[in-house]
Amino acid sequence: xxxxxxxxxxxxxxLGAPAVAQPPPASVYGRLPNIDDAAISPDGRHxxxxxxxxNQTYTRIYDLDASRVVLTVxxxxxxxxxxxxxxxxxxxxxxxxxxxxxDQSRADEYGWRDAQRLFEFFRVGxxxxxxxxxxxxxxxxNGSWANTRLDDLQAPIVxxxxxxxxxxxxxxxxxxxxxxxxxxxxxxxxRIQQSASPRSWDMxxxxxxxxxxxxxxxxxxxxxxxFSVQGEAERQIGEDESETGAPPPLLGLLADxxxxxxxxxxxxxxxGLYGVDLATGAHTLVHEAPRHDITGAIADPWTRRIVGAxxxxxxxxxxxxxxxxxxxxxxxxxxxxxxxxxxxxxSRDMRRILVFGEGVGNPGAYYVYEPAEKRLRKLxxxxxxxxxxxxxxxxxxxxxxxxxxxxxxxxxxxNGLEPRNxxxxxxVHGGPHARDSWTFDWWAQFxxxxxxxxxxxxxxxxxxxxxxWLEAGRREWGGRMQTxxxxxxxxxxxxxxxxxxxxxxxxxxxxxxxxxxxxxxTPERYACAVSVNGVSDLSLMLQQEVSGDANGPTADFWxxxxxxxxxxxxxxxxxxxxxxxxxxRAPILLMHSTEDSVVPPEQTKIMARRLRDAGKSAxxxxxxxDDHWLSAAATRTQMLEExxxxxxxxxxxxxxxxxxxxxxxxxxxxxx
Numbered sequence: 001x002x003x004x005x006x007x008x009x010x011x012x013x014x015l016g017a018p019a020v021a022q023p024p025p026a027s028v029y030g031r032l033p034n035i036d037d038a039a040i041s042p043d044g045r046h047x048x049x050x051x052x053x054x055n056q057t058y059t060r061i062y063d064l065d066a067s068r069v070v071l072t073v074x075x076x077x078x079x080x081x082x083x084x085x086x087x088x089x090x091x092x093x094x095x096x097x098x099x100x101x102x103d104q105s106r107a108d109e110y111g112w113r114d115a116q117r118l119f120e121f122f123r124v125g126x127x128x129x130x131x132x133x134x135x136x137x138x139x140x141x142n143g144s145w146a147n148t149r150l151d152d153l154q155a156p157i158v159x160x161x162x163x164x165x166x167x168x169x170x171x172x173x174x175x176x177x178x179x180x181x182x183x184x185x186x187x188x189x190x191r192i193q194q195s196a197s198p199r200s201w202d203m204x205x206x207x208x209x210x211x212x213x214x215x216x217x218x219x220x221x222x223x224x225x226x227f228s229v230q231g232e233a234e235r236q237i238g239e240d241e242s243e244t245g246a247p248p249p250l251l252g253l254l255a256d257x258x259x260x261x262x263x264x265x266x267x268x269x270x271x272g273l274y275g276v277d278l279a280t281g282a283h284t285l286v287h288e289a290p291r292h293d294i295t296g297a298i299a300d301p302w303t304r305r306i307v308g309a310x311x312x313x314x315x316x317x318x319x320x321x322x323x324x325x326x327x328x329x330x331x332x333x334x335x336x337x338x339x340x341x342x343x344x345x346x347s348r349d350m351r352r353i354l355v356f357g358e359g360v361g362n363p364g365a366y367y368v369y370e371p372a373e374k375r376l377r378k379l380x381x382x383x384x385x386x387x388x389x390x391x392x393x394x395x396x397x398x399x400x401x402x403x404x405x406x407x408x409x410x411x412x413x414x415n416g417l418e419p420r421n422x423x424x425x426x427x428v429h430g431g432p433h434a435r436d437s438w439t440f441d442w443w444a445q446f447x448x449x450x451x452x453x454x455x456x457x458x459x460x461x462x463x464x465x466x467x468x469w470l471e472a473g474r475r476e477w478g479g480r481m482q483t484x485x486x487x488x489x490x491x492x493x494x495x496x497x498x499x500x501x502x503x504x505x506x507x508x509x510x511x512x513x514x515x516x517x518x519x520x521x522t523p524e525r526y527a528c529a530v531s532v533n534g535v536s537d538l539s540l541m542l543q544q545e546v547s548g549d550a551n552g553p554t555a556d557f558w559x560x561x562x563x564x565x566x567x568x569x570x571x572x573x574x575x576x577x578x579x580x581x582x583x584x585r586a587p588i589l590l591m592h593s594t595e596d597s598v599v600p601p602e603q604t605k606i607m608a609r610r611l612r613d614a615g616k617s618a619x620x621x622x623x624x625x626d627d628h629w630l631s632a633a634a635t636r637t638q639m640l641e642e643x644x645x646x647x648x649x650x651x652x653x654x655x656x657x658x659x660x661x662x663x664x665x666x667x668x669x670x671x672x
Contacts, residue, residue, distance in 0.1 A: 024390045026644060029446035030637030032057075033382035038366050039085045039092075040354040042302055044347030046070070046129070047354065047368065047379060048092040050081045055634050057081040059094055059127055059134075062379065064352065064368060071132045080631045082122070085301070085345075087164055090129040091185050097122045099595040099627055118597035120627075124166060126185050135188035137166060138181065162186060165193070165209040178203055180211065204250040204259065207304045213259055213278060215247035222556065228278040237281030244556035251297040252306045254286065255321070260297050260306040269466040273297060273309045287319055293464050301345045312464055314396050314410075314438035315340040328353055332369050335376060336362075340439075361388030363440035383442070389415065392448035396438055399491035405460070407484050410436055411492075412444045412454040422453040423502035423651040426489060426518075426526075430509030432481055433470060433561065435462040446640050447506075452647065453498060459484035475563045477538060478517050478575025485514060486522060501527065502651045506643065508532035509599060509628065516577035516588070516607060523585040528650040530589040530643055533599050533628055536578040536607035538562055539569070544600065581610035588618040589646045591639055593626040619646070 032052035040047050047062045051072075057080055061071035075081045079096040087093050099118045125136040166181045178200045183190035196203060199216040201224065206212050211229045218224065224247035226238035242248075251260040251273075258275035263283070265272070272288035287309040288294060298308035298318060308320040317340075320326040325343065332341040332355050339359030346353045353371065358364040365381040392415045398406040413419045425447050429436045436456040444454040458465070461473015461481045473481045485505070492498040505518040505526045512534015519529035535541050542562050546555040559565065563572050573579055588611060592604035604620070611618040621642050626635040 023449040024386060026446060026640040027633070027637045028383065028385045028390070029442045029449070030640045031383070031385075031633045032631070032636070033364070034384055035366050035380050035382060036081070037084045038354060038356075038379070039301070039345045040347055040352060040368070041086050041089055041092075042348050043089045044349065044352040045089070046092075047366075048084045048086060048094075048127075049366070049379070050084050050094070051380075052633065055632050057096075059084065059092065061092065061127070061129065061132075064377075071127070071129065073127055073132050073134055076136075079123075080627070087126065087185055092127045092129075094125050094127065095122055096125065099597045118595060118600070120597045125188070128186065133186075135186065137183045137185075137188050138190045139188050165205055166190065167203055167205060178214075180205065201247050202250050204252070206253060212253070213250055215250065217245045217247060221245065226276070226281070228281075237278065238276070243560055244554075246557075252299050252304055254306050258284070260286065262294060262297075264467055269468050271295075271467075273306075287321075289313070289317070291465075293466060295464065298343075302348050310342075312435070312437050316342055316437070316439070318342060324350070328369070328371055331371070331374065332357070332367075332376070358440060361391050363391055363442075363445070382440075390449055391440070391445055394438060394444075399488050401460075401484050401487045407457055407459060407488060408465070409455060409457040409488055410438060410444075412441075412448045412456075414448045414451050414453065417451060419453065419497045421499045422497060423451070423647075424455060424489065424492060424498040424504070425452045425647070425651075426455050426457070426485060426503065426505045428485055428505065428507035428511035428514040429456065429458075429462070430507070430511050431463070432459075432461050432473060432477070432510040432514075433463050434510075435464045442636075443640075447643075447647075450644055450647070452651070453492075455488050455492065457485050457488045474560050475568065477513065477562055477572075478521060482514060482517055482521060485518070486525060489525065504528040504530065504647060504651055506530040506532075507534065508630070509534065512599075513538075513577070517575065519586050519588060520577045520580035520583045521575070523583050526586050528586045528589070528646065530591070530646065531604070531607070532591045532623075532630075532639060533593055533596050534590075534603065534607075535599055536576065536603050536610075538572045538576045539565075540606070541599070541603065542572065578606050578610045581607070581614040581616060584611065584614070584616050587646075587650055588616070589621070589642065590618055591621040591623055591642065593623040593628060593630065593635065595626060596628045598628040 034051060036050040036052060038047055038049040045063060045065055047064060049060045049062065051058050051060045057075045059073045060069055063070045075096055079098045082095045082097055085093045097120050100121050101118055123136050125134060127134050162185055164183050164185050166183050179195040180193045180203065181190045182193045194211060196214055197216060201215045201217050203211055204213040213229060214227050216225050222243060222245040223239065223241045224245060225236055227234045228237045248261045248263050254260050254275050258277055261274055261276060262271050263274050264270065270288060271293035273286045273294045275284050275286045289311045292311050292313050294309050294311045296310045297306045298310055300307050307322055307325060308318055310318045318329055320329055329343050336357045336359040339357065341355055341357040344354045344356055353369040355367045355369050356364065357367060363383045363386060366379040368377045368379060393413050395411045397411050398408050401407050427444055435458050444456060447454050459481050460469055461476060463470055489503055493500045503526055505515045507515045512531035515529040515531045516534055516536055518526050542558055542565055545558040546565060590604050590608055592601045594601060608618055608620045623635040623639065626632045630636050
């Protein structure tokens with residue numbers, strides 16, 4: 001089968017929906033992706049998927065040979081499935097999480113001042129075929145931190161069938177050490193097989209479950225150490241320092257036995273994938289991207305050896321070291337016009353490859369590729385109810401900041417509307433040390449479907465563009481990170497594409513802070529502001545993050561990002577929106593999830609109270625039962641509907657529905 005024919009198949013998946021007179025309802029954009037994660041079994045017969053519906057997540061097992069679903073198992077109540085994989089041909093593995101609070105005794109013991117602060121707890125579990133029995137690993141630990149990472153659950157172990165090795169951390173009441181657990185995959189029972197020193201940060205197991213390397217951080221310093229482990233003996237092979245004291249990640253072993261890790265070389269600017277000789281400690285560059293940071297490694301799902309690197313330019317990218325995998329990735333990518341494809345996992349014999357792809361008018365779907373036949377089979381779309389006409393064009397742009405630096409960004413233009421004098425929503429990403437990309441964004445696409453142009457800037461401080469770009473945003477909350485956003489608005493106004501009187505700033509998490517800061521620091525710029533799970537009082541946020549961990553990596557990270565609690569106290573207060581409520585002129589919409597374990601809901605309550613005391617207009621919406629990441633479809637939809645009503649009141653968008661009769665969505669670079 002030719003690549004051209006494959007392309008025809010893929011495009012056929014993305015087309016065929018009839019034209020509609022009105023844009024899709026908010027629920028079509030606000031729904032959780034129909035498939036949130038997937039993995040193929042070792043024998044290539046089954047695909048395990050996380051699917052969503054009825055405000056719950058499910059594990060679904062699909063039989064590729066029979067072309068039918070053979071199992072659907074709901075996640076436990078109040079838990080959300082986060083990722084999925086396979087231990088062996090008949091045992092699927094998953095990670096789920098839930099938000100819990102510490103009781104006061106634990107809070108006192110470990111120095112946390114807020115015993116009711118929510119924390120996200122993760123668990124690993126298994127589902128067996130054919131009966132669908134679900135077991136949580138180490139359930140008897142009663143909240144142990146043991147079950148934290150699916151990547152570290154290894155099974156089957158040679159000579160130890162039915163058991164796996166799991167790397168985790170013991171509960172704080174048992175000193176919080178990193179430990180290796182031996183777990184029964186069928187019963188969930190487990191025990192500590194080996195624990196590390198209290199200072200240990202991470203441990204790496206090889207494909208047979210043996211400990212081969214570990215790192216540790218040094219108390220009250222920013223230094224870390226790397227150890228090579230052989231049986232009972234270990235030897236230090238590296239030592240260095242980092243700004244937070246956190247060691248580099250132990251990603252796995254390369255084909256030649258070297259340790260794979262991510263690091264920036266001395267004097268360098270970009271993060272690369274490096275190999276570390278476990279005998280000598282010598283570091284060698286394995287792969288780097290031309291202009292961006294490497295963000296992760298690709299592991300063979302069955303040998304656990306590192307076989308590639310991944311990163312994001314505008315679109316996600318992969319590089320495979322093996323020529324066969326590289327050829328497969330190239331063949332698949334070529335079928336997605338104007339988009340990208342990612343190789344996710346494969347059967348042991350490479351007969352079937354699980355792929356995720358996104359293209360023009362196609363907001364993403366999972367596929368199975370069979371290299372021998374060059375056949376691509378669609379498993380399911382992320383947003384099956386969303387027609388191609390509901391996906392607006394997105395351009396890659398860059399614009400000048402006030403100091404002349406070019407800021408990369410993405411501009412979504414509503415389908416069917418001339419990009420002249422339009423209302424603008426500035427959608428600021430969270431983090432702040434994260435980034436947006438040229439991929440489908442349900443929030444931006446919803447706003448565009450309602451007639452708003454959407455700007456998503458990767459301001460200085462965003463990740464992925466090298467150390468200098470990231471560091472340029474440090475301690476710049478309310479400073480350079482904010483003005484980079486403002487300068488994007490100014491550039492669009494100068495170009496005539498945006499009506500300066502109809503600009504609203506919107507965001508979640510750090511983006512929520514930026515929205516409030518925009519309304520408070522530059523009240524003349526924005527006609528309205530929307531904060532979702534946003535920070536309003538930086539001093540309080542910093543105090544809560546540093547509490548109980550004053551010399552640890554978490555405290556160091558937040559003080560690098562926001563500022564030093566003592567030295568920068570005045571500046572931090574001066575850029576906290578809660579302290580600037582009197583400056584606000586524009587109407588404000590505040591929303592916060594009740595189960596937010598990252599930004600306490602108190603942050604929104606404080607802002608609402610300060611605005612009310614200052615006699616300002618604010619609407620407060622409680623997103624009941626949801627978390628920081630808006631993991632529930634009902635509250636995502638509620639949020640979008642609230643924003644739609646709010647923007648219609650304050651920006652008066654033009655009707656967007658003509659787009660749904662004439663749209664031809666595209667991806668296009670735009671250097672203006």
